[in-house]
Amino acid sequence: xxxxxxxxxxxxxxxxxxxxxxxxxxxxxxxxxxxxxxxxxxxxxxxxxxxxxxxxxxxxxxxxxxxxxxxxxxxxxxxxxxxxxxxxxxxxxxxxxxxxxxxxxxxxxxxxxxxxxxxxxxxxxxxxxxxxxxxxxxxxxxxxxxxxxxxxxxxxxxxxxxxxxxxxxxxxxxxxxxxxxxxxxxxxxxxxxxxxxxxxxxxxxxxxxxxxxxxxxxxxxxxxxxxxxxxxxxxxxxxxxxxxxxxxxxxxxxxxxxxxxxxxxxxxxxxxxxxxxxxxxxxxxxxxxxxxxxxxxxxxxxxxxxxxxxxxxxxxxxxxxxxxxxxxxxxxxxxxxxxxxxxxxxxxxxxxxxxxxxxxxxxxxxxxxxxxxxxxxxx
Amino acid sequence: xxxxxxxxxxxxxxxxxxxxxxxxxxxxxxxxxxxxxxxxxxxxxxxxxxxxxxxxxxxxxxxxxxxxxxxxxxxxxxxxxxxxxxxxxxxxxxxxxxxxxxxxxxxxxxxxxxxxxxxxxxxxxxxxxxxxxxxxxxxxxxxxxxxxxxxxxxxxxxxxxxxxxxxxxxxxxxxxxx
Numbered sequence: 001x002x003x004x005x006x007x008x009x010x011x012x013x014x015x016x017x018x019x020x021x022x023x024x025x026x027x028x029x030x031x032x033x034x035x036x037x038x039x040x041x042x043x044x045x046x047x048x049x050x051x052x053x054x055x056x057x058x059x060x061x062x063x064x065x066x067x068x069x070x071x072x073x074x075x076x077x078x079x080x081x082x083x084x085x086x087x088x089x090x091x092x093x094x095x096x097x098x099x100x101x102x103x104x105x106x107x108x109x110x111x112x113x114x115x116x117x118x119x120x121x122x123x124x125x126x127x128x129x130x131x132x133x134x135x136x137x138x139x140x141x142x143x144x145x146x147x148x149x150x151x152x153x154x155x156x157x158x159x160x161x162x163x164x165x166x167x168x169x170x171x172x173x174x175x176x177x178x179x180x181x182x183x184x185x186x187x188x189x190x191x192x193x194x195x196x197x198x199x200x201x202x203x204x205x206x207x208x209x210x211x212x213x214x215x216x217x218x219x220x221x222x223x224x225x226x227x228x229x230x231x232x233x234x235x236x237x238x239x240x241x242x243x244x245x246x247x248x249x250x251x252x253x254x255x256x257x258x259x260x261x262x263x264x265x266x267x268x269x270x271x272x273x274x275x276x277x278x279x280x281x282x283x284x285x286x287x288x289x290x291x292x293x294x295x296x297x298x299x300x301x302x303x304x305x306x307x308x309x310x311x312x313x314x315x316x317x318x319x320x321x322x323x324x325x326x327x328x329x330x331x332x333x334x335x336x337x338x339x340x341x342x343x344x345x346x347x348x349x350x351x352x353x354x355x356x357x358x359x360x361x362x363x364x365x366x367x368x369x370x371x372x373x374x375x376x377x378x379x
Numbered sequence: 380x381x382x383x384x385x386x387x388x389x390x391x392x393x394x395x396x397x398x399x400x401x402x403x404x405x406x407x408x409x410x411x412x413x414x415x416x417x418x419x420x421x422x423x424x425x426x427x428x429x430x431x432x433x434x435x436x437x438x439x440x441x442x443x444x445x446x447x448x449x450x451x452x453x454x455x456x457x458x459x460x461x462x463x464x465x466x467x468x469x470x471x472x473x474x475x476x477x478x479x480x481x482x483x484x485x486x487x488x489x490x491x492x493x494x495x496x497x498x499x500x501x502x503x504x505x506x507x508x509x510x511x512x513x514x515x516x517x518x519x520x521x522x523x524x525x526x527x528x529x530x531x532x533x534x535x536x537x538x539x540x541x542x543x544x545x546x547x548x549x550x551x552x553x554x555x556x557x
Contacts, residue, residue: 006407007407008400008403008404008407008413008415118418118419174416174442174443177416177417178414178415178416178442179400179403179413179414179415179416180403180412180413180414180415180439180442181407181412181413286442289440289441289442290440290441292440292441293440293441296440365442365443367441367443367445368441
């Protein structure tokens with residue numbers, strides 16, 4: 001650690017560091033295990049950079065405050081765990097339709113309800129995609145190491161700003177509470193994206209005017225002299241509500257196309273040993289670490305095992321998984337739930353290979369041995 | 380060096396978490412890789428809690444300890460709960476108040492960690508740092524310089540001298556063993 005940038009850091013702490021580096025200047029939250037260190041760290045760091053931290057009365061108030069702060073031009077974030085995430089869902093939909101950039105961190109613990117507060121789980125995978133109602137775009141990112149939490153938190157802000165939408169940063173108790181070595185990059189080496197500001201004066205500004213199909217409207221800040229209406233109702237380019245089916249179709253399609261048209265920019269994944277693999281492990285978050293250990297052990301025994309690790313878990317990396325499914329004999333999907341992401345893998349594989357799960361929902365991390373047993377067909 | 384797995388256990392509030400953080404940080408100061416994880420119940424105080432550290436010169440993926448090489452228990456409850464899966468070649472270090480007669484390891488140390496903190500240092504709450512001094516004197520997992528630096532990095536300002544003394548007393552326990 002002669003290098004001043006090398007440190008031992010906790011995952012939740014790295015999330016705060018990444019957020020500050022990305023330009024976060026507002027955090028509102030309500031503490032909940034295992035995400036509390038993110039609120040705690042934000043309360044300490046934000047005042048040092050001229051930002052604001054507010055502990056709200058609950059999770060609903062927290063996401064509402066984050067949306068409001070973002071409208072004033074501040075990069076904003078909230079962090080929670082399962083029960084709090086359930087409470088935030090309505091306003092996440094609001095942020096999606098009103099196109100408010102923000103980052104929502106969910107450090108997953110056992111559920112449903114208050115479940116297992118201090119134990120890890122990956123049970124909120126489908127909630128991240130479909131938790132809030134209606135057709136809406138979703139970006140959910142899921143890192144698996146402390147260094148990656150730092151980097152992916154920055155990317156979560158970048159995508160939120162670029163596409164003007166809420167971005168969900170999924171973590172789990174293991175990676176949130178784990179401490180490991182991190183080498184912090186120089187701030188000057190980071191790519192930071194800010195939302196597009198209006199290119200016209202207040203008189204000409206239409207808050208929801210987008211230049212193309214899937215385009216992202218320019219965003220004025222409250223307080224800058226631009227007056228505009230923000231609503232959760234379907235609205236036209238002026239921001240005022242509309243009942244027109246034509247306006248509705250145009251808006252909803254544009255929101256979805258912001259994602260569909262930019263998959264190359266949004267999808268992040270890592271693959272290892274997939275070239276000659278006949279068995280592919282597909283895993284995310286802390287489970288991907290177990291899968292990596294299992295793959296290494298299997299390779300040592302001469303088995304052709306590869307690993308595909310989605311970092312962007314939503315949108316689903318459909319094309320890539322389809323390609324891999326056509327090359328391998330089977331895909332094993334270990335996840336700390338009773339089978340969520342596997343449903344997408346099965347859909348996309350479409351019968352071109354077998355797809356099997358390794359599942360635990362008992363508050364314990366899936367071990368490399370659990371996965372190795374499945375690879376070897378022990379059970 | 381291959382990979383060393385350390386499990387530190389005791390009662391919630393005894394500072395085992397900090398103990399693990401300091402050990403992991405010392406390993407990183409030594410230029411090694413380390414991962415520290417924890418497991419605890421809903422209680423803020425009491426109950427059994429553990430902090431685990433893996434130290435390796437290679438990258439560490441699976442972050443949890445599977446078969447500890449080094450196991451510390453400061454209370455009977457923690458010992459009973461977490462003693463499982465110890466390596467036969469592993470080292471057990473328990474406080475003198477813990478009955479470890481059935482311990483499966485060859486190398487076993489029953490040492491007055493809690494009493495040393497209370498009497499020799501004069502503060503029961505530094506038992507975690509006393510334990511670090513003892514563990515490292517027995518195992519040599521990290522360099523003494525890095526351990527001391529990591530302790531001083533992580534303890535509250537104003538308690539440096541107290542903690543340095545705790546570390547020293549912890550080392551001395553070990554000298555008396557040999």
